[in-house]
Each structure stands twice: as structure tokens, then as C-alpha cells.
Amino acid sequence: MTRPLDGVTVVAIEQAVAAPLATRNLADLGARVIKVERVDGGDFARDYDHVVHGTGAHFVWLNRGKESIAVDLKTPEGRDVVRRLVAKADVFLQNLAPGAAARLGLGADDLRATRSGLIVVNLSGFGAGGPMTRRKTYDMLIQAEAGLIAITGTPETPVKTGIPTADIATGMYCAQAILAALLRRWRTGEGATVEISMLEATVEWMGYALYTRMYAGTQPERMGLGHSSIAPYGAFPTRDGRILIGVQNDTGWRTLVTDVLDASALARDPRFATNIQRVRNRAECDAAVAARTSHWSTADLDERLAEAGIPAAHLKDVGQVVNHPQLRARDRWREIGTEHARVDALLPPVTFADFEAHMGDVPALGQHTRTVLEESGVDADDLIARGIAAQA
Structure with missing residues (x-):
């Protein structure tokens, strides 16, 4: 062609x-x-x-x-x-x-x-x-x-x-x-x-960081693997390692805690009802999620997250990317x-x-x-x- x-x-x-x-x-x-x-x-x-x-x-x-x-x-x-x-x-x-x-x-x-x-x-x-x-x-x-x-x-x-x-x-x-x-x-x-x-x-x-600084008057924090505007978002412990999880809306939060983590009480916790509230209470939110993710192996939790439609990823090194199964x-x-x-x-x-x-x-x-x-x-x-x- x-x-x-x-x-x-x-x-x-x-x-x-x-x-x-x-x-x-x-x-x-x-x-x-x-x-x-x-x-x-x-x-x-x-x-x-x-x-x-x-x-x-x-x-x-x-x-x-x-x-x-x-x-x-x-x-x-x-x-x-x-x-x-x-x-x-x-x-x-x-x-x-x-x-x-x-x-x-x-x-x-x-x-x-x-x-x-x-x-x-x-x-x-x-x-x-x-x-x-x-x-x-x-x-x-x-x-x-x-x-x-x-x-x-x-x-x-x-x-x-x-x-x-x-x-x-x-x-x-x-x-x-x-x-x-x-x-x-x-x-x-x-x-x-x-x-x-x-x-x-x-x-x-720089996108959202610029607008955050211009209109909220605050410097976006350095968050490592986290996200300054979203929670939970970052690396969470598993039985044999870590897995990255990112929940970008309230429906996803309810699905995560109810269908994946078997912790439906968290879906009713007013501290975590909306993303804005989860960001305000980030430490407590992340701790609650981490307490549940550690019950599964990385592979098993990854499968549960995928079945529920929750975005997640393994922390791959570059050698693993070279042989990434999706690319192959x-x-x-x-x-x-x-x-x-x-x-x-x-x-x-x-x-x-x-x-x-x-x-x-x-x-x-x-x-x-x-x-x-x-x-x-x-x-x-x-x-x-x-x-x-x-x-x-």
C-alpha cells in the first residue's frame, strides 16, 4: 500500500x-x-x-x-x-x-x-x-x-x-x-x-499542574507513585509484592472495595464517599485499601481487578517490557x-x-x-x- x-x-x-x-x-x-x-x-x-x-x-x-x-x-x-x-x-x-x-x-x-x-x-x-x-x-x-x-x-x-x-x-x-x-x-x-x-x-x-497552581494557589505536591488529585492511586502491597491501582471515579471506588476487596463497609464510609473526600483523607483511604490488598498474591489480585474493570498494573522492569506479552x-x-x-x-x-x-x-x-x-x-x-x- x-x-x-x-x-x-x-x-x-x-x-x-x-x-x-x-x-x-x-x-x-x-x-x-x-x-x-x-x-x-x-x-x-x-x-x-x-x-x-x-x-x-x-x-x-x-x-x-x-x-x-x-x-x-x-x-x-x-x-x-x-x-x-x-x-x-x-x-x-x-x-x-x-x-x-x-x-x-x-x-x-x-x-x-x-x-x-x-x-x-x-x-x-x-x-x-x-x-x-x-x-x-x-x-x-x-x-x-x-x-x-x-x-x-x-x-x-x-x-x-x-x-x-x-x-x-x-x-x-x-x-x-x-x-x-x-x-x-x-x-x-x-x-x-x-x-x-x-x-x-x-x-x-504540565497541564493540570499549571491550572492547579494558577487557580488553587497551591504547588502540586510530589507524590512518588501517587496522584495529587486522585485517591486511591498508587502502589499497594500484596502477599508477594506490590501492584498499582488507580481509581478515577466514585463508581470505581465502590466496585473496588465491594467486588474486589470484599470490604463493602468502605463503600458506605462517609470519609471515602467521593474522590474529593478520599483525597482529603488520603492516608486513611490508602491504609484501608492496603489492609485488604495484602490478602492476595499479585497475580490473583491482578486477575480480580481485571475482571472487575478496575485499572491496575504490575511494576515491570525494562527487561520485562522487552518481552511484554501484549507487545509479543x-x-x-x-x-x-x-x-x-x-x-x-x-x-x-x-x-x-x-x-x-x-x-x-x-x-x-x-x-x-x-x-x-x-x-x-x-x-x-x-x-x-x-x-x-x-x-x-
Whole structure:
């Protein structure tokens, strides 16, 4: 079947996580993504580690299905290569240091002056304008600036999230914006200049915590596995471990205590009649639930909760997720190539009934330099011999 983005070409000067995630999503949907890298090492995510048979785990995750060219953007010839590529592309995306693209002559105004239909996407930490415009940043710092660290962790210890949440939020909004811009261009012929700020993407994900602070005047507490607005919600003891339970409405509460925990008296306790009352009396509510959950094994209680329609989950480690029975049953793993070995990669979460995501290989640095340069009418041998370009 036709891939949704067949025929779309994206040129990206990208590194780290946010921008590569956005373009990988486009590659999965069939776009041709040409990744422009430095000749001296390329995207620095290549060397965060070498745990995937010699290739970095971040890089394998974020760069499948792309073509890699390595050129020196400090040279006029290197910049000319990028301009030639962009002249035939639909989208140009960059997440260089603030102001760097414009200094290289690759700013939106320059590129769209003769191609109004081009979509130019600028991804940065803080966006254009404001006192922090020129500051470099990365995921943990954005989590701190956005308030995410302030509400994550335990009452005693704030922590960042275990995954790069700010990067992922930004990459997802970036891909969404590109798809919207492409749709508008197909309807009207009009291109776009798009700006994505990591800070603004992450603050948007703060959601209810922002509104709680603005309108209740209170800082949401760090709750560990709990939830500041819902009870019971968290980890509860079983005979052989723990299980996560989340009850999000009063009907669910009555079902939990009556049909699962065999404690119907709790359904009539006025301290727990509504979620607001359960939150006010959280310690007593959690203690009452814990006193009952400890009567069953984790497996048995999980089965009872599932039969009653109460949301619950096991606390899985990452190794258990790799072999998650739901992912295996739904055949969600595919084999892709890297420069050193074949590896397993997870299909993207969007499933089309008539199309499977394009799970391309992860490129070596400069793997496609010669081919792409020749397509662009450039003397590849000359640039490679002079060190302006590099071929894997």
C-alpha cells in the first residue's frame, strides 16, 4: 500500500533527540529524510554510548530509515550542498545553536525568499525573543525550567523523569506541525516558517499542574507513585509484592472495595464517599485499601481487578517490557540494520489498517554522502578528497 508520506523529502541538520525524533516519525510514514551531519563525528548522539552492537542506543532509536550525508558547514561548498538539497525538498528542519542557521545563510527568510512553498522548521530551547533566546539547553534543564522536576519524585526528593520527556514532547509537536504544514500546502500551495520551543512544549505538558497552581494557589505536591488529585492511586502491597491501582471515579471506588476487596463497609464510609473526600483523607483511604490488598498474591489480585474493570498494573522492569506479552502477541517488533549488526526495533504506535510503518536501517555516518551529492549535481569525489564531505 502507498505510504502516507511517499514523495515527501525532508532535509534535516539535526542532533540529539528532539529533532531526530520528529524526522524519524516522518521517515516511518514514508518520507525521505536526508540527515546532514558533521564530518568530524556526526550527530553527537552517535557516541552517547555504543551499547547496541557498537552503535549508540539513542541513535538507533531515533535515526532509522534516514540517509546520512556528512559535510562541513563551515565551508562555502558544504553550505552550498545543503542549499542544493533544500532547493528540491519539501521540508527543512534544523536544531543548531540559536542563530547559527541564519549565520550560515540557512535561515527561513533566506531559504523561502525564492521558494515560498518551502516548509522551514526551527527547533530551539526557548524560541525567538525573550531573555533566554540565545541560551543553549538540553532535556534536564528544560524539565527544570518548565517545573516538571518540581512535581516529579517523592516529597523529600525532586527528580527528573527517567526518559527525555522535554525532548520527546518537542519532537512530537514538531512532527505534528510539519504534517499540518504539509496538509495546508497541499491545499493552498503555501509554505510555512515553523518555530518549536522545547520550553513551551514541556510547559504545555504540565497541564493540570499549571491550572492547579494558577487557580488553587497551591504547588502540586510530589507524590512518588501517587496522584495529587486522585485517591486511591498508587502502589499497594500484596502477599508477594506490590501492584498499582488507580481509581478515577466514585463508581470505581465502590466496585473496588465491594467486588474486589470484599470490604463493602468502605463503600458506605462517609470519609471515602467521593474522590474529593478520599483525597482529603488520603492516608486513611490508602491504609484501608492496603489492609485488604495484602490478602492476595499479585497475580490473583491482578486477575480480580481485571475482571472487575478496575485499572491496575504490575511494576515491570525494562527487561520485562522487552518481552511484554501484549507487545509479543501483537507482533510489534521488527528487525532493522545498523552499521554493525541487525537489531530489533519497536514498530511506531500508530497502526494503519492498510500500511505498516517503513522500518528502515540506521545509517552509518556519511553512508549516503556520495549518492546524495551526485544527485545534487556536485562533484562528490572532489569534496570528499578535500575533506569537505565524508563517505562512510
